[in-house]
Amino acid sequence: MPTIKYTFIGPIRQAVTMANLPLKGALKDEQLQVIQEAGILIKDEEIYEIGPYWDLYPEAQSIGAEMISLKGDFVALPGLVDCHTHICFGGSRAQDYAMRNAGKSYLEIAKSGGGIWDTVTQTRKASLEKLAQLTVQRANRHLKDGITTIEVKSGYGLSVEEEIKMLRAIKLANENTLADLIPTCLAAHIPPKDFQGTNKDYLKTIADEVFPILKTEGLSNRIDAFIEETAFTSDDIQSYFQKAKEMGFDITVHADQFRPGGSKIAVDFGAISADHLEASSEKEIQFLCESNSIAVALPGASIGLGVSFTPARKLLDGGGSLAIASDWNPGSAPMGDLLMQASVLGTFEKLSNAEVLAGITYRAAAALGIKNRGTLEFGKLADIILFPTDDYQEINYQQGRLKPTIIIKNGVKV
Numbered sequence: 001m002p003t004i005k006y007t008f009i010g011p012i013r014q015a016v017t018m019a020n021l022p023l024k025g026a027l028k029d030e031q032l033q034v035i036q037e038a039g040i041l042i043k044d045e046e047i048y049e050i051g052p053y054w055d056l057y058p059e060a061q062s063i064g065a066e067m068i069s070l071k072g073d074f075v076a077l078p079g080l081v082d083c084h085t086h087i088c089f090g091g092s093r094a095q096d097y098a099m100r101n102a103g104k105s106y107l108e109i110a111k112s113g114g115g116i117w118d119t120v121t122q123t124r125k126a127s128l129e130k131l132a133q134l135t136v137q138r139a140n141r142h143l144k145d146g147i148t149t150i151e152v153k154s155g156y157g158l159s160v161e162e163e164i165k166m167l168r169a170i171k172l173a174n175e176n177t178l179a180d181l182i183p184t185c186l187a188a189h190i191p192p193k194d195f196q197g198t199n200k201d202y203l204k205t206i207a208d209e210v211f212p213i214l215k216t217e218g219l220s221n222r223i224d225a226f227i228e229e230t231a232f233t234s235d236d237i238q239s240y241f242q243k244a245k246e247m248g249f250d251i252t253v254h255a256d257q258f259r260p261g262g263s264k265i266a267v268d269f270g271a272i273s274a275d276h277l278e279a280s281s282e283k284e285i286q287f288l289c290e291s292n293s294i295a296v297a298l299p300g301a302s303i304g305l306g307v308s309f310t311p312a313r314k315l316l317d318g319g320g321s322l323a324i325a326s327d328w329n330p331g332s333a334p335m336g337d338l339l340m341q342a343s344v345l346g347t348f349e350k351l352s353n354a355e356v357l358a359g360i361t362y363r364a365a366a367a368l369g370i371k372n373r374g375t376l377e378f379g380k381l382a383d384i385i386l387f388p389t390d391d392y393q394e395i396n397y398q399q400g401r402l403k404p405t406i407i408i409k410n411g412v413k414v
Helices: 053-062 094-101 106-111 116-125 128-144 160-174 199-217 234-246 262-268 282-289 299-305 312-317 338-349 353-359 362-367 393-397
Strands: 006-016 034-043 046-052 066-069 075-078 080-082 147-153 180-188 222-226 250-255 273-276 294-297 322-324 384-387 406-409
Touching: 006 053, 006 384, 034 053, 046 053, 075 393, 080 338, 080 362, 094 106, 116 160, 128 147, 128 160, 128 406, 160 180, 160 199, 180 199, 199 234, 222 234, 234 250, 234 262, 250 262, 262 273, 262 282, 282 312, 294 312, 294 362, 299 338, 312 322, 312 338, 322 338, 322 353, 322 362, 338 353, 338 393, 353 362, 353 393
Parallel strands: 006 066, 006 075, 080 147, 147 180, 180 222, 222 250, 250 273, 273 294, 294 322
Antiparallel strands: 006 034, 034 046, 075 384, 384 406
């Protein structure tokens, strides 16, 4: 029989477990379970016990646990989850950023050779191995910041061959980083300029040729689409999403970024999440709050584009579930600093510490359909991050400047 490995971490000044909190609705800081002077006992890759350090210490010693003894003050949180990124890409869009800040419109930038198509061109030029290498580099930067689970989208290939190349690159990257990468097929990002046919023809080609490969190679179980006038319309996407549902894929939607409409599609198709929502009106907010779709705010895109934030406060007060993700991509959200973006969103939308932390832990995990992480409790994956402070409130207060200095992934110190 394989040997069981036990690890014991502590003493931890505060362990913020994020356990026993609702998936939907507003949260108050008083609802947080904060264990003072805590210890965490890990069995192999999972949390076995969490509680007062000196209560657990004798048991840890008796079973021969490896001791990770902490000196100084630390606050423990579950490993962060970034449930929306585009970190598999080639090239840079620094020129786009400069043009946008100089007053150029999205259309003007696209006509000058910039925009998403520029990234498509650069990504197509990159080999599968190069894309995997770049994705690993970005994933490792995220991991260093305490983000232990990272969703990664395709969507810069926009052809059968190139979308498959991207998803294979993401799979290869996942084998070469300690972070967990969750792949999503975003072949319905924008209509490709070089496809001969209608938008519906393109989507049918992807559904007929790409979807089966995703299943047979285990490349992704998630299908995403950008619903927007400049991308795909609600009418375009109906049969595409229907085919995805019939084949057992989870659906997620880029919704209401510039105009409302996409969130209704998300709700109608039972999407696991609706992401962006910067343009959502009261009607869209009500749709989402009455559904099981998780609203995902992407403050990095708001900062990058200089537009309003997702109406996070209204979504939470309406009873909705809110996750927060970085949207790290080469165009609208190049920063990729999840913790900073989440804390800034909290400032502008008046979110409690509990709401911000929930949005980047267990609610973000739920937006990916993952149940074994996002909280510190028995049976959950031992993804644990430790911040060098004595008060968890410092994490949001310092707006991303305070980073974790100890990362535990799958029970192992990184």
